[in-house]
Amino acid sequence: MIISTRERTRVTIPILLISAITWMMLLVNPGSIMTLAHHRHLVTDSGAMTHAHHSVTDSGASPVSFQMLLEMNPISSLTAGWALMLVAMMSPTLIRPIYHIRERSFKQRRARSVTLFVLGYAAIWMAAGGVLITVMLMLNLLAPRSYLPAVGVGIIAFVWQCSPIKQRCLNRGHNHSELAAFGIAADLDALRFGITHGVWCVGSCWALMLLPMLLLQVHFAAMAVVTFVMTSERLEQPRPLSWRLRFPGKLMRIVVAQTRIRLQSLPSRVRPSLAVLRKLF
Amino acid sequence: MANFTRRNAWNNGGTFANPNLLWYAKGVGVMQSHPLDDRNSWWFFAAIHGQFITYEIGFPGWGFIPGPPQVPTTPLPSQDLQNLYWDQCQHQSWYFAPWHRGYLMALEAQIRAAVVGLGGPSDWALPYWNYFGPNYEYEIPPAFTQQTLPDGTPNPLFVKARHGPQEDDVIYVSTGANANCQNETNYNRYGGPRTPFSHSGETSGVLENNPHNVVHTDVAGLRRLRLFSVRSEFVDALNAEQLPVGLRDSFQERGYSLSSQARVFIEEAPRRSWWIFDGTQAYNISNSGDQRRLDVSGLKMGLMSDPDIAALDPIFYLHHCNIDRMWAAWNAKGNSNPTDINWLSGPPAGGGRKFAMPMPDGSDWVYTPADVNSLSQLDYAYDDLTTGLPFLPATRLSQRLMRLGAAPAVASTAQGENMDGGDNAELLGAHDGALQIKGSGARATVRLDPDVRGRVSASLADASETNLPDRVYLRLENVRGTIDAFKLNVSVNQQNVGTAALFGLRRASLKDGQHGGTGLTFVFDITDIIDNLFLANALDEDSLDVRIEPNHAFADIAQLTIGRVSVYRQGQQ
Numbered sequence: 130m131i132i133s134t135r136e137r138t139r140v141t142i143p144i145l146l147i148s149a150i151t152w153m154m155l156l157v158n159p160g161s162i163m164t165l166a167h168h169r170h171l172v173t174d175s176g177a178m179t180h181a182h183h184s185v186t187d188s189g190a191s192p193v194s195f196q197m198l199l200e201m202n203p204i205s206s207l208t209a210g211w212a213l214m215l216v217a218m219m220s221p222t223l224i225r226p227i228y229h230i231r232e233r234s235f236k237q238r239r240a241r242s243v244t245l246f247v248l249g250y251a252a253i254w255m256a257a258g259g260v261l262i263t264v265m266l267m268l269n270l271l272a273p274r275s276y277l278p279a280v281g282v283g284i285i286a287f288v289w290q291c292s293p294i295k296q297r298c299l300n301r302g303h304n305h306s307e308l309a310a311f312g313i314a315a316d317l318d319a320l321r322f323g324i325t326h327g328v329w330c331v332g333s334c335w336a337l338m339l340l341p342m343l344l345l346q347v348h349f350a351a352m353a354v355v356t357f358v359m360t361s362e363r364l365e366q367p368r369p370l371s372w373r374l375r376f377p378g379k380l381m382r383i384v385v386a387q388t389r390i391r392l393q394s395l396p397s398r399v400r401p402s403l404a405v406l407r408k409l410f
Numbered sequence: 411m412a413n414f415t416r417r418n419a420w421n422n423g424g425t426f427a428n429p430n431l432l433w434y435a436k437g438v439g440v441m442q443s444h445p446l447d448d449r450n451s452w453w454f455f456a457a458i459h460g461q462f463i464t465y466e467i468g469f470p471g472w473g474f475i476p477g478p479p480q481v482p483t484t485p486l487p488s489q490d491l492q493n494l495y496w497d498q499c500q501h502q503s504w505y506f507a508p509w510h511r512g513y514l515m516a517l518e519a520q521i522r523a524a525v526v527g528l529g530g531p532s533d534w535a536l537p538y539w540n541y542f543g544p545n546y547e548y549e550i551p552p553a554f555t556q557q558t559l560p561d562g563t564p565n566p567l568f569v570k571a572r573h574g575p576q577e578d579d580v581i582y583v584s585t586g587a588n589a590n591c592q593n594e595t596n597y598n599r600y601g602g603p604r605t606p607f608s609h610s611g612e613t614s615g616v617l618e619n620n621p622h623n624v625v626h627t628d629v630a631g632l633r634r635l636r637l638f639s640v641r642s643e644f645v646d647a648l649n650a651e652q653l654p655v656g657l658r659d660s661f662q663e664r665g666y667s668l669s670s671q672a673r674v675f676i677e678e679a680p681r682r683s684w685w686i687f688d689g690t691q692a693y694n695i696s697n698s699g700d701q702r703r704l705d706v707s708g709l710k711m712g713l714m715s716d717p718d719i720a721a722l723d724p725i726f727y728l729h730h731c732n733i734d735r736m737w738a739a740w741n742a743k744g745n746s747n748p749t750d751i752n753w754l755s756g757p758p759a760g761g762g763r764k765f766a767m768p769m770p771d772g773s774d775w776v777y778t779p780a781d782v783n784s785l786s787q788l789d790y791a792y793d794d795l796t797t798g799l800p801f802l803p804a805t806r807l808s809q810r811l812m813r814l815g816a817a818p819a820v821a822s823t824a825q826g827e828n829m830d831g832g833d834n835a836e837l838l839g840a841h842d843g844a845l846q847i848k849g850s851g852a853r854a855t856v857r858l859d860p861d862v863r864g865r866v867s868a869s870l871a872d873a874s875e876t877n878l879p880d881r882v883y884l885r886l887e888n889v890r891g892t893i894d895a896f897k898l899n900v901s902v903n904q905q906n907v908g909t910a911a912l913f914g915l916r917r918a919s920l921k922d923g924q925h926g927g928t929g930l931t932f933v934f935d936i937t938d939i940i941d942n943l944f945l946a947n948a949l950d951e952d953s954l955d956v957r958i959e960p961n962h963a964f965a966d967i968a969q970l971t972i973g974r975v976s977v978y979r980q981g982q983q
Contacts, residue, residue: 136835233887233976235859236836296922303926307888307973310840311857364761366607366924382761390751390759 140228144220151217156349198266211258215251218338218356219330222363223250226326229305230319242308242319249323250330257331265342279343286336293370298332300367301325334359412791414518416735419537419728424551426560430537431553431567433530437521438724439566440528442479447487449495449768450520452479452722454487458513458767459499459721460609460917469711470719470916476570476710481722494766494774499717501914502611502930504602504753506618507737508779509765510730515782515790516767516775517727523770535790538731541583541625542797550581550629554725567724571713573631575961581631586897586909586961587624589797591616592740593806597748600740604752607762610717610917610924613931617740622733623911624897629725630712632895632962715895717914738785739795747783754780807878813941814873834981838862838882839954840974847891847898847970851959854975856884858952866979870944878982882940883933884956886910888973890919890929896968897961900934902954903943907934912970929973936977 227243234242268278289295308318337359341351361377422428426435444451446463457463463483465471473483486492500509518536525534541548554567575584594600594616602615614623713723720726741747752759756778767775785791811817839858846852866880873879884902891912898910910932921927943949956975 232835233974234837235862237861300922300926303924303928304921305926305928307844309842310837310974310976311842314842366609367922367926369922379761382758386755386759386761390755394751 136231137228140231141224144224144227148217148220151213151220155213155217155352198270202266207262208255208258211262212251212255214338214341214352215254215258218352218359219254219334221356221360222330223247225363226305226322230308230322233308233310234315234319235310238310238315242315245316245319246323246326249320250327251323253324253327253331257335261335261339261342264339268343276344279340282336282339282343286340289336290375291372293372295333295375296368296370296373298329299362299365300370301329302333302363303367333362412785412789414533414535414790415793416535416538416731416790417793418543418547419539419551419553420543420547421537424547424549424553426553426556428537428551428553429531430534431551432559433525433528433534434521434537434724435553435559435565435567436528436530437524437534439563440524441520442566445485446482447485447491449487449491449772450523450770453482454495454768455517455520456719456721457492457496459726460497460718462716462718470716472719472722475713475719475722478564478568478570479566479722495768497609498763498765499721500608501618501717502602502614502918503605503608504598504615504748505605505608505757505779506602506615507734508756508782511734511737511782512765512767512775512777514727514730514734515788516769518790520770536731537728538735538792539725539728540732540735540794540797541587541621542589548583550725551728555581569713569723569725571710572629572723572725573633573710573712575628575631577631577633577962579631579633581629583621583625583628586899586911587621587628589621589736591620592736592743592797595745597746600745601737601747604750606760607757608924610914612918612925612928613933616935617733617736619932620909620911621736622729623913624909625729626714626720626913627895627897627911629723629729630715630720630895632711632715632893711893711895715893715913716916717894718917720913735792735795736797738792739797741784742795747779754778754783756780810879810937810941811873811875813945814870814879816874834865834880834979836862836979838866838977838979840976841956842974844888845958845972845975847958847960847965847968847972849960849963849965851957852972854956854958854972856954856956856975856977858954858977860952862979863949863952866940867944867949869979869981870941870949879941880979880981881935881937883978883980884936884954885934885974885976885978886932886958886972887976888929889915889932889970890927890973891915891968891970892919893968896965896970898932898970899959899961900932901957901959902936902939904955904957905939907936907939912968915968915970 226246230242230246231239268282272278306322308322309315337355341348341355344351357380358377361380362375364379364383365375365377417430419428419431421430424431426432438452441450441452441455444454446453446457448454461472462470463472463486465473469475472481475481498509499513500506514536521536522532522534526532539547539551550572553565554569556565557568559565572581573579574581591600598604598615600615600617602611602618603613605611713719714726714729748754756762756765758764758778765777767777769775782788837859839856839862841854841856845854866882869877869880884900884907886898886900889910889912892915894912894915896912896915898912900907900910912930915930917923918925918930919927940949943951954977958972958975960970
């Protein structure tokens with residue numbers, strides 16, 4: 130049995146499109162939905178907020194100041210922003226498991242099973258988001274307008290990246306196990322797959338996801354870098370558990386190799402004009 | 411014109427009267443005389459395929475392999491060399507055939523250099539073992555079972571850890587192996603599915619599944635030696651002196667007495683099988699299911715059973731030479747290899763490792779499938795491309811169409827059949843729930859979905875040369891276990907559909923292995939069975955009866971499980 134190229138495309142293209150559209154939404158920020166992404170800008174850059182900000186910081190990290198911070202950054206906006214971040218950053222990493230579900234499900238159940246998988250996966254990440262957003266807000270209170278929290282989280286993320294626990298989480302994310310085909314068992318398996326995949330995904334990426342939330346001026350650039358790292362390390366194959374520096378070069382290697390292949394397959398009359406480009410690769 | 415011709419190892423009776431085998435033995439001896447960290451050594455080359463050198467618990471760790479050969483575990487080469495060369499073999503992948511072709515070419519060059527250094531022929535070429543040949547050629551050539559060479563020196567081709575399909579150290583290829591794969595016309599089904607670099611994958615092509623895997627398992631085999639049994643109430647009374655020394659030491663090293671460990675085992679892990687390796691012997695401790703008896707057995711597996719030790723056995727290369735010959739024969743009949751640039755360029759096209767081999771002149775040979783795509787571009791040939799099976803794919807499709815009441819197909823239709831897999835691969839039915847493979851086997855009732863079954867029926871009813879009928883496949887998904895040296899015979903509605911040899915199972919089941927412990931998936935073409943049901947107006951049955959029987963009654967010890975048994979239809983349009 131062979132899975133056709135068309136079926137692969139059918140999964141890959143929509144997911145990449147969804148990710149791209151969400152990235153656009155984050156960048157354009159319609160209706161200031163991205164309070165999460167910009168709340169520190171609001172606090173620090175807006176004159177209207179300066180007073181409130183000072184009130185918060187002057188009172189220290191108290192329940193009152195935390196309440197004020199929440200008033201400036203409503204839960205609904207934080208949640209929506211977090212959800213958009215997830216869709217933009219995580220959806221490319223779901224191509225393989227969604228492909229697995231579609232392959233293992235009856236055609237008429239594919240959409241339903243994929244939906245259940247995504248719900249399970251998203252539930253785990255939204256729960257994790259509650260914790261991470263709280264941590265972010267607390268760090269904002271403790272050290273406003275400081276890069277120290279970002280540096281601290283960066284160090285933690287680096288250590289986590291090198292740890293065998295991180296490797297274990299990455300390895301488990303490759304386990305695409307059996308799925309029931311019929312009835313409620315199929316639904317439960319799809320949901321369970323989403324939940325377990327989400328757990329390993331959170332275990333792998335929580336520190337990386339926290340980092341862009343703490344970076345002020347380079348929020349989107351940090352998001353892009355983290356997306357690149359996460360996507361790249363998912364493409365790597367499982368490895369033995371150990372402490373090691375992990376260089377997320379797989380995605381870059383794929384891009385370089387595929388670019389080179391496409392340049393080579395261009396008509397010969399075009400190729401000479403691209404000689405300079407080829408040298409770059 | 412090729413400079414080197416690969417010939418049948420069974421020439422001159424497969425003995426050392428065949429100069430190809432004699433020089434092969436001497437060349438292997440030279441390579442075995444080099445240390446592990448020498449790029450030109452036998453051990454280094456075996457590690458290129460796969461290695462288990464630093465595994466310190468026991469067999470199949472290299473330090474625990476009973477000799478001969480005496481397998482070294484030191485000195486290790488630099489990490490850079492290991493990263494470049496070791497653990498490269500491609501399995502369950504469309505790179506299976508081209509990677510092994512390059513691997514054989516490099517090994518052949520090494521042996522040839524050694525042969526020439528010994529004053530042998532400069533046109534020496536690797537022999538192949540055509541186990542589908544006439545007479546006794548299904549048996550291992552006798553040169554591999556002799557303990558000494560004609561001059562009385564130890565025979566480097568002799569390996570102790572070969573046990574054969576019947577647990578009696580008689581080495582031959584069983585009737586479960588066949589060349590039916592040669593009837594496949596699509597490369598992805600023949601050579602393996604599209605994958606990135608795949609040192610361990612999930613689903614094999616038919617060439618790899620059978621005969622490749624079956625021959626590995628047959629040659630390796632395993633032997634089980636029952637050491638003793640004891641009822642649980644007597645476990646505490648076991649005297650340590652009653653135990654084999656290795657088993658006793660193994661317990662003591664872990665801080666256990668047999669009685670304490672056995673009691674924990676019996677009370678807390680019912681139906682569990684527990685392994686101990688003492689350096690030369692694998693011990694299995696299991697309860698009998700009624701939790702009242704402890705069975706202690708020893709198990710010996712052959713080198714060819716596991717990809718991480720298989721290439722230590724000199725017969726490995728003759729087996730793969732035959733696999734390479736079958737691929738060449740498949741091409742010679744007009745079947746095409748992929749033209750996809752991602753196949754031609756090899757794993758680096760997907761950001762993966764490159765294929766690299768050390769050559770005897772000290773250079774590195776980095777190659778891609780495009781470099782070994784056809785024998786016509788290489789420097790060797792086979793004296794014979796007969797594979798022991800009539801190869802008539804066009805006739806096969808024509809016969810199928812005629813049976814279904816349609817006009818026969820022309821050859822071009824048969825050759826072009828389903829090159830991209832069609833657009834309609836979909837699940838037709840499944841048995842939900844994992845199956846545990848006991849020594850007595852397992853049985854699954856595969857429920858068919860009525861809508862999909864209707865589409866299959868419609869496809870068969872409307873079959874024509876321009877509307878090719880569906881093909882149907884049985885899949886054993888997520889097969890996991892701890893020992894590779896077993897085979898599963900599979901039947902559907904009491905009709906045999908093939909053999910799944912579990913070569914690579916242990917590695918595919920490791921949670922930190924290349925696929926996160928997903929296990930192996932085996933695919934069998936059951937189109938003929940479905941056709942027959944259709945023609946007998948019996949395709950409206952809502953289930954298929956699938957039986958899976960292991961080749962050894964003590965398969966329980968391998969903890970074999972099948973995650974799901976499923977059936978798929980594949981549209982051909």
